[in-house]
Amino acid sequence: MSKQPGSGFSRRGFLKGVGITSVAGGLISPAGLTSAIAAEGDVKGPGETPITLDVNGQKRKLNVEPRVTLLDALRNRLDLTGPKKVCDRGTCGACTVIVDGKPVYSCSMLAVEAEGREVTTIEGIGTPQRMNEVQRAFVKHDAQQCGFCTPGFVTAATAFVRANPKASIEQVRAGLGGNLCRCGTYAGMILAVVDAAKGGSNA
């Protein structure tokens, strides 16, 4: 990758971070809360706060406000645009990433909550030159039409196949239950994932 927009500390993010920190230090309750505030060091935000994400095997440092979702951090800060922003409310699966081995809707996880966890996006699963078993099976079974849901499906299927080798067609159907395809390419995708679950021997 030639450039990494948003990674590291941008000047703007750094200045904003400093500003918020000094305000927090000067006031007991920046948010005007009625309850007592515990040790200040434990509370981050509401401005940008530095975090380190472990994405596709790389440690990536960035500054985010606590309200930024993992999906927005990946797409807008780390230039990983494979996970797609479609429904943005955990009902379509296009944003699926793998967190500590489990499929997760990255639109429904805050980026600050992903600290200390291993995140894998479609970019970390395979490349056109080196596809994983699910990607090869998708090509073989022509398991996409418009392709917009495909990264989410491949990511969810990859997590599923690793946890459920030799899965039956019914298990595959349930395993893909968290993703939607508006083109309706389910038949091809289910065949592809059954194939990949067998070890991709025919892929």
Add this chain to the structure above:
Amino acid sequence: MKAFEYSAPKSLKDATALLSSSWGETEILAGGTDLVTSLKQGIAAPKRVVSLRNIRELRGVDNSRQGLRIGAMTTLEEIAQNKQIKEAYPAIVTAISSIGSPQIISVGTIGGDLCQRPRCWYFRNGFGLLGRQGETSLVRTGDNRYHAIFGTDGPALFVSPSSLGPPLIALGATITAVGPDGKKRDIPAGQFFQAPKSESERETALKSNEILTAITIPSAGGRSLANATYEVRHRHGLDWPYVTASVAFQRENGVARKPQLVLGHVAPVPWVSAKAAQALEGGKLDEATAKRCGDLAAEGAKPLSGNAYKIQLVKTAVKRAVLAAAA
């Protein structure tokens, strides 16, 4: 989404200290599958979010003297895959697997399932828990196909969204919460949910600065506890059910003792059908008994303008849940 402070303390004491004593100022973050969406929708606009992810004692399933203790932050997937739960509590496993999305059960927690906000589209679009515009009930006058058919004399007409509320009530579970003074409070699952009478009330017995810590299912004392959940759904994934029924009873010499029957998605709370459950007591566990139980469970329903179809679904769900538990 409005900006907020975030904290992920390591102890319950620190977590409760970070919570406000009034609703709306702070929110508790568990798996995030409901809260993060609610933040985007403006349903929740807290000044601070307190994450429970670093509090170890909230995770895991253990056997305690009182029964099976499930930490509130245990994920739905961990619960559905737990050997003991798989063997003893199919009512819970069915309710979890019916959610149908691996991405939701991988991070969604049992505490979050019990505390998630209603799916009522009037609530989600900013018209409050009661779905009113001025004095007009948008639920009564508008599209109410997914709303309540029981308890509809009251002002709350949404349905409780919890998948695990009905089976946990049927199994006689206890919900434990901890407040800012560190005191533990045990709430019978049947008293955990409440129908709000005004917009200032919430859907559970919890206070804004209390944290749900664990759910305990009492041991059946060596008896075999038959139990099952049946869900009537339009789609088998990424959607909510129309009607669910959870049933539990002790089986003695082929007949049911101490039966419990709880319906889901028909009222602002999981709906306990005590009279219908009584039809199972001591009776033969056959199709005729199951059907009678279903018919009784539907009695007293007062559907809204567009959801009378749920009455038949109640009869069917109860009959099938009873037969599944008896099988």
